[in-house]
Amino acid sequence: MRRERIRSTPQWRKHGPRRDCAFVVENQAEHGFRGMSVVRIRLFFSFTHDGIDYPCALVDWFKKVGRSPDIQTGMWIVEPEMQGRYRFTTIVHLDTLLRGAHLIPVYGSAFIPVGLRYIHSLDAFKAFHVNKYADHHANEIAF
Structure with a gap:
């Protein structure tokens, strides 16, 4: 795979927002999903400081449930990370x-x-399986 589009747009095909999810690497020393988390992209933006461009994203975090994948499905489970009610x-x-x-x-x-x-599903449910069967690369990442 050479390229992949991760989208975050307030209007997708006249049906409401599209906010894609992505893997974020937090610890490169850990193998697979143990060193990662999942985020939902809210906004892409960039800024310049001292002549250096910084491409960034505003993201909502999901935290892992447990220390290993679910026994029944073999997939990790995540839930929205909250600070109080937000x-x-x-x-x-x-x-x-x-x-x-x-x-x-x-x-x-x-x-x-x-x-x-479907545009409300990431807010309507309390927990999610990280689908390692989405494609070959996801299977290698989220084991």
Whole structure:
């Protein structure tokens, strides 16, 4: 793979916002997902300081549930990281983003509301599986 698009736009095909998720490398010494986290991209921006351009992203963080992948699915589970009632949001340099990530909701036993739209799914569920079966590269990363 040479390129991948990670999008964050307030209007996607006239249906609402599209906020892609991505893997963020936090510890290069750890192998696989143990040294990473998942974030949702809210905004891409850059600024210049002392003549140096800094490409950045405003991101919402997801934290790992447990210290290993789920026994039943073999996938890691993450949940939104909160500070009180609000999502934990920070700015990261684009060099820390590895590639896009695909999250699958942990559905539970309750019915999904009929009016739930896909653009609200990252806010509607409490936990998500990090899909290592999305493609070959995700399988290598999120083992």
